[in-house]
Amino acid sequence: xxxxxxxxxxxxxxxxxxxxxxxxxxxxxxxxxxxxxxxxxxxxxxxxxxxxxxxxxxxxxxxxxxxxxxxxxxxxxxxxxxxxxxxxxxxxxxxxxxxxxxxxxxxxxxxxxxxxxxxxxxxxxxxxxxxxxxxxxxxxxxxxxxxxxxxxxxxxxxxxxxxxxxxxxxxxxxxxxxxxxxxxxxxxxxxxxxxxxxxxxxxxxxxxxxxxxxxxxxxxxxxxxxxxxxxxxxxxxxxxxxx
Amino acid sequence: xxxxxxxxxxxxxxxxxxxxxxxxxxxxxxxxxxxxxxxxxxxxxxxxxxxxxxxxxxxxxxxxxxxxxxxxxxxxxxxxxxxxxxxxxxxxxxxxxxxxxxxxxxxxxxxxxxxxxxxxxxxxxxxxxxxxxxxxxxxxxxxxxxxxxxxxxxxxxxxxxxxxxxxxxxxxxxxxxxxxxxxxxxxxxxxxxxxxxxxxxxxxxxxxxxxxxxxxxxxxxxxxxxxxxxxxxxxxxxxxxxx
DNA sequence: TTCTGATATTAGGCACTCCTAATATTATCT
DNA sequence: AGATAATATTAGGAGTGCCTAATATCAGAA
Numbered sequence: 001x002x003x004x005x006x007x008x009x010x011x012x013x014x015x016x017x018x019x020x021x022x023x024x025x026x027x028x029x030x031x032x033x034x035x036x037x038x039x040x041x042x043x044x045x046x047x048x049x050x051x052x053x054x055x056x057x058x059x060x061x062x063x064x065x066x067x068x069x070x071x072x073x074x075x076x077x078x079x080x081x082x083x084x085x086x087x088x089x090x091x092x093x094x095x096x097x098x099x100x101x102x103x104x105x106x107x108x109x110x111x112x113x114x115x116x117x118x119x120x121x122x123x124x125x126x127x128x129x130x131x132x133x134x135x136x137x138x139x140x141x142x143x144x145x146x147x148x149x150x151x152x153x154x155x156x157x158x159x160x161x162x163x164x165x166x167x168x169x170x171x172x173x174x175x176x177x178x179x180x181x182x183x184x185x186x187x188x189x190x191x192x193x194x195x196x197x198x199x200x201x202x203x204x205x206x207x208x209x210x211x212x213x214x215x216x217x218x219x220x221x222x223x224x225x226x227x228x229x230x231x232x233x234x235x236x237x238x239x240x241x242x243x
Numbered sequence: 244x245x246x247x248x249x250x251x252x253x254x255x256x257x258x259x260x261x262x263x264x265x266x267x268x269x270x271x272x273x274x275x276x277x278x279x280x281x282x283x284x285x286x287x288x289x290x291x292x293x294x295x296x297x298x299x300x301x302x303x304x305x306x307x308x309x310x311x312x313x314x315x316x317x318x319x320x321x322x323x324x325x326x327x328x329x330x331x332x333x334x335x336x337x338x339x340x341x342x343x344x345x346x347x348x349x350x351x352x353x354x355x356x357x358x359x360x361x362x363x364x365x366x367x368x369x370x371x372x373x374x375x376x377x378x379x380x381x382x383x384x385x386x387x388x389x390x391x392x393x394x395x396x397x398x399x400x401x402x403x404x405x406x407x408x409x410x411x412x413x414x415x416x417x418x419x420x421x422x423x424x425x426x427x428x429x430x431x432x433x434x435x436x437x438x439x440x441x442x443x444x445x446x447x448x449x450x451x452x453x454x455x456x457x458x459x460x461x462x463x464x465x466x467x468x469x470x471x472x473x474x475x476x477x478x479x480x481x482x483x484x485x486x
Numbered sequence: 487t488t489c490t491g492a493t494a495t496t497a498g499g500c501a502c503t504c505c506t507a508a509t510a511t512t513a514t515c516t
Numbered sequence: 517a518g519a520t521a522a523t524a525t526t527a528g529g530a531g532t533g534c535c536t537a538a539t540a541t542c543a544g545a546a
Contacts, residue, residue, distance in 0.1 A: 506529085
């Protein structure tokens with residue numbers, strides 16, 4: 001039997017499917033949160049597929065599933081992308097909290113190095129209980145920032161996206177404070193640590209070279225450091241650290 | 244096409260299937276280890292099904308899969324039960340080490356109570372890395388026992404089964420030392436803790452009642468305690484704690 | 487507006503792990 | 517030994533989450 005034609009912007013039918021939270025679902029929710037950004041904009045199938053390392057039909061299938069659950073995790077209109085529902089946001093931010101708490105815990109308590117925390121946190125964030133989360137937060141003294149400078153969301157709270165600017169977009173010779181660095185690449189993190197380029201450090205961009213690199217000065221500009229664009233793109237800065 | 248008849252004790256054909264370790268596989272390996280016991284005896288399909296809370300056809304299917312992997316995790320002969328191969332033992336004991344280290348870690352560092360550690364450890368044991376295992380062991384000072392008195396196996400080592408006797412089988416009025424208690428039931432654990440019946444405590448069975456209960460005395464027998472058979476069956480004792 | 491390339495969805499399949507029903511084998515009792 | 521009960525296996529199916537191939541839709545350029 002042929003499927004009937006549908007209006008293109010039809011909201012996907014919501015058969016009440018019992019709620020399932022798998023590792024996979026978690027990963028989709030986190031990816032939608034990140035790609036949606038502060039404006040909570042619609043996220044495309046393609047963007048999700050790239051972020052998650054799967055093919056687009058897999059994404060379509062999962063989005064239909066997530067939209068059909070009760071409570072629905074996403075709002076999904078065919079061909080128009082997805083956004084998280086409040087239930088989806090809740091879980092996604094919970095995972096972000098888990099991840100960042102775990103990173104700090106692994107670093108401060110279990111003495112992991114800066115570049116080792118991400119991978120382990122990424123795996124464990126799905127499986128720790130609320131109790132684990134609470135106890136870790138208590139031991140760490142309800143911390144605000146993870147080792148890479150990222151804000152740790154409050155429990156049950158919708159997190160905030162800080163107003164950060166990639167160092168590569170920052171104006172020349174203007175003091176900036178490193179607010180956070182990407183935790184994705186262990187090699188880059190080791191390099192940044194070696195160079196002393198860590199959250200809280202003040203620096204300025206001396207000059208941009210045509211050869212895809214830039215020179216930066218730390219604080220008083222005693223000595224300039226040359227950074228590859230690759231490395232520099234791991235660094236986010238802010239004028240003040242409050243926002 | 245009809246499947247050809249096979250000799251009943253035929254070793255299951257070993258098509259080289261790439262090694263997969265899932266949570267499910269882990270659970271089967273641990274169950275086989277425990278049911279096989281110190282003598283490493285063959286474990287039946289039915290026993291596994293009961294232990295794991297699945298039906299027997301599911302077990303048969305999984306055993307065939309585990310036997311067909313390279314390296315094989317189990318030795319499996321149809322209708323004759325399974326045993327772990329050395330590769331299977333290695334993973335199973337690794338999980339036991341993970342579980343017991345995690346229990347002690349949750350109790351000592353994250354301040355979980357005695358009865359809260361099992362469930363969390365059971366979930367996390369599958370996902371922690373070798374690094375996590377090592378750091379936790381280091382923080383705890385390479386501990387020998389978990390909070391319930393179970394031996395924590397050495398890294399990479401095949402663990403040992405201690406010579407323990409259930410309290411319900413222990414002779415009357417003979418001093419015994421609690422070597423371990425079952426970690427399976429949180430309610431029982433809370434009760435045991437309240438009564439002071441914890442690993443290391445010396446006691447003797449005063450008398451066995453027909454009403455499925457028994458009276459025990461702690462140490463100097465200042466006061467007797469009546470235990471339900473249910474509770475008593477959580478307690479394992481040993482003459483000395485070395486073995 | 488119509489074509490075209492980019493993006494998205496549907497269709498159909500596979501591996502995993504579970505299920506029920508039917509069948510086969512083994513063990514036990516008379 | 518033969519019947520029966522207990523245990524185990526095969527057959528066939530379901531849900532999840534991934535895949536490729538085919539098709540549909542959308543958005544930008546001519």
